[in-house]
Amino acid sequence: MRNKLLVFFVMLAMISFASAAGFGLYEFGARSSAMGGAVVANPYDASTLFYNPSGLAFVSGMQFYANIDLIFPKALYVGPEPYPWAGEVYNAESQVFTPIGLFFTYPINERVFTGISVTNPFGLGLKWSDDFPGRFVARNTDLKSFYISPVVAYKVNDNFSLGFGLDLVIAQVLLERNVLLFDNRYEVGTSKLTGTSKLGIGFTASLTYKTDRFGFGAMYRHNVKNQFQNGKAEFTIFDDLSVPNVAVLARSILKDQNVNTAITFPGSFTVGVYYRLMERLGVEVDYNYVMWSVFDKLEIEFPDDPRLNQTVNENYQNSYTIRFGAHYDLSENFSLLGGFILDKTPQPIESVSPLLPDNDRTNFSAGFSYRSGKMQFDAGYMFVNIGERSTIENGVGQNDVGFDGVYNSNASLFFVSFGYTIK
Amino acid sequence: MKKVLLVLLIAFAVVWMGCELKTPETPTLNVTKGQLVLSKMVAVGNSLTAGYQSAGLRRDFQEHSYPYQIAKQMGMAGEFEMPWIEAPGIGSTELTDPNYVAGPLEMTPEGPKVLDSTLATQVPLLLSNALLPRPYDNLAVPGADLNDALNTLSSEGNGNAFFDIVLRNPNLGNTSMIQQAIMLNPTLVLLWLGNNDVLGAALEGGNLDAITSQNDFQTRLNNILAQLRSNTSSFIIMGNIPYVTDIPFVNTLDGIFVDFGPLGKLPVMFDSNFQPIDFDTSAAGVLYLPLQTAEQNVAHITLPYLSIYSKTGIGIPDSADIADFLQVLGQDQATAAYLAQQLELAIRANGLNPTGIPMPGSLTLTVEETQSIKDAVDGFNGIIAQLAQTYQVAVFDANAMLSTLNENGIDGFNGKYALLDPVNTAFSLDGVHPNNAGYAIVANQFIGIINQALGVNIPAINTDQYRGQYAIATKDKKAFVRASHRALEGVKSIFIRTQVK
Secondary structure: OOOHHHHHHHHHOOOOOOOEOOOEOOOOOHHHHHOOOOOOOOOOOOOHHHHOHHHHHHOOOOEEEEEEEEEEEEEEEEEOEOOOOEOOEEEOOOOOEOOEEEEEEEEOOOOEEEEEEEEOOEOEEEEOOOOOOOOOOOOEEEEEEEEEEEEEEEEOOOOEEEEEEEEEEEEEEEEEEEEEEOOOOEEEEEEEEEEEOOOEEEEEEEEEEEOOOEEEEEEEEOOEEEEEEEEEEEEEEOOOOOOOHHHHHHHHHOOOEEEEEEEEEOOEEEEEEEEEOOOOEEEEEEEEEEOHHHOOEEEEEOOOOHHHOEEEEOOOOOEEEEEEEEEEEOOOOEEEEEEEEEEOOOOOHHHOEOOEOOOOEEEEEEEEEEEEOOEEEEEEEEEEEEEEEEOEEOOEEOOOOOOOOEEEEEEEEEEEEEEEEOO | OHHHHHHHHHHHHHHHHHOOOOOOOOOEOOOOHHHHHOOOEEEEEOHHHHOOEOOEEOHHHHHOOHHHHHHHHOOOHHHOOOOOEOOOOEEOOOOOOOOEEEOOEEEEOOEEEEOOEEEHHHHHHHEOOOOOOOOOOEOOOOOOOHHHHHHOOOOOOOOOHHHHHHHOOOOOOOOOHHHHHHHOOOOEEEEEOOHHHOHHHHHOOOOHHHOOOHHHHHHHHHHHHHHHHHHOOOEEEEEOOOOHHHOHHHHHHHHHEEEOHHHOEEEEOEOOOOOEOOOOOOOOOOOOOEOOEOOOOEEEEOOOHHHHHHHOOOOOOOHHHHHHHHHHHOOOHHHHHHHHHHHHHHHHHOOOOOOOOOEOHHHEEEHHHHHHHHHHHHHHHHHHHHHHHHHOOEEEOHHHHHHHHHHOOEOOEEOOOOOOOOOOEOEOOOOOOEOHHHHHHHHHHHHHHHHHHHOOOOOOOOHHHHOOOOOOOOOOHHHHHHHOHHHHHHHHHOOOOOOOO
């Protein structure tokens, strides 16, 4: 805790996993996450910098708040009849991902509040075994995002505030998959594409209306296009090809070189309503609308050899999430938290693939928040039930690149946060 | 704090255990295993698989090759890539101007002729699919034998440009026919090789040195099948070897053999209808005059003799030969000499030239040579049958098919030379390769095997549409035979190997 900066950089090195549908992440604050992320209408701690920056105006003092998620995703794939691997189960490798949230608030005066946060609102990671039949689509995928978001909030009056922020975004991508030559017939080796994007800029605009028992919040986050220029493409050709001379041919075609691509993170619009039902019980329902249609295709360009260029169709559709959250205050210091999420997937059946096999989700969360004096300690758990998603409809495979089958996935998330009011 | 962490840890463990993913039910696609086998077809073979017709290869012939016809019936012709050779095509006939490459033979009122040719330097321009960035789906190379399929990478050393056209080494990594098949990771392989391990013997009039030894055949075919089996998961159909002595190139002139009892069966002088000439003008008897052959016990005379007969007169007996023959028949010396002179005049009157020079052994197949060739083919087919069992490979009985074609006909088509039956022949103008109908018949055989083995329903080809490919009626047969000599000689050239096996 002393070496905050060290923690910061170590955490930044970790990978994120998609807990919200598509490859979105929404768990940046254990209390907020334990309430299913339904917190836009009732700012409580510094994590409001992520959920509703205008809520800064209602969070007192100079605060520091840090959150870490431990995400344990599970995924498997089963091959369809009559493929040679029909009925065979392939489990994705067990990995743990640790997205972080770091928040710092700094009030200027009674009306103007500032703050800055570091979060990873988009990310995914999925790793399959070396013999996975879908290894030509994706064998190891890793996407990280870093949003550094300075925010300013203005308290218009006792009940109403506005917020405006910038998102300074950097993304990192890794895609490993096996390579086929000769019209995608002959496996020759593996490819690894890595890249760090140029700085992308987005912004947020938000408002909060809050009374003693009632709260209303709205938040808009603009999409951010991440340009990857001069990423690296590295190829490894197998030593033991059944036609050994093909290795020489492959090496001449598949040379290590630059690669460019772009991934647009979608913007979103969130509204929520909070109501304190009883003295100790508050409930909220939020609606996120995420404009995923900006993620329509992944163009992978090889400027030194355009023959290798590829377009991966994603065709994500705009989608929504409905969040229900509640807090029950056992005492002044201690609250029990719960949440329930209905998360519609933006991913059409044609894009269900080893890159990310998504589905409509139902998530459950629970946790507690403990506040005493200057300290806040929150912890909780969320179960993300992605469930089964098949690429086959009425016996016809729908996958864009012809890799069909059924997936089943879920994730367990543990979140822990610590907050400290400095002044 | 520690207690809280401990509780969390236990909770974590409990939850971790409970979140096992259930294995979903195996989904099913509306496609059968058999249909999946059809998804990538590759053909490996020689001129028979390339679609060679009438001493040449040209796009329209290639489109009638049996693999392409099968792909069409499967609805997959668009994906079946071939080494297209656009018109005028590439033929084996040697032209007087060596700077030009002949096209195939075409049927004309004067008989089979090469009508078109290309400047040798312009031939690469005919290869419209040369830039395909992967091996062709039809890897058949005219002239290839088993050894070639395993080892030959280019025309270097053998002078056969088709290796360059089909394999395109070094651009494809200096890989062989079998290796290029493996590079396509096929699900279905049509394999028809081995003909050229024995065909040269027939084309060269019984050159038994041109036959691959049984041991080598076994070793090489085993190698081919072992490579395909261990490097692909494909369904393989292998064609066996027809009797190479049962093709028009060998048997067209069988009709001119006459049984002379104790003298045996001898070929005799014939007319433009391929009928023995009866030189006895009286109604009482018949007199046939045997042709002069260098070899004894001749069973067949090959097709190129047709034009040699009419153009040069080699093999036609002179008066001395005739006199000797008449004496054998019982005439006295004086009468024989007198009659022989008369007959020589008659021969000249028929427009033929009685040289008395025996036709060389390269044009004749003796009874023994024919039997040796047949034995070799039987041996090869025995090896094929045995290896088919070992490697679980289906066999297309081409040997039985040709026998049936010759004995009973198939779909109303027969195995006669085009000059004898231009409408119903299944053979092309070179007397060696099938024509459109013949290849369609072969394709139907493969389709039958595929349908039965894989439980699919590829429709058969209506072969009737190919009847009468050589519709032009032949008016003057004498002229034909003159014209086709060069071309028929040319057919042999791509099969004769100058290298030691």
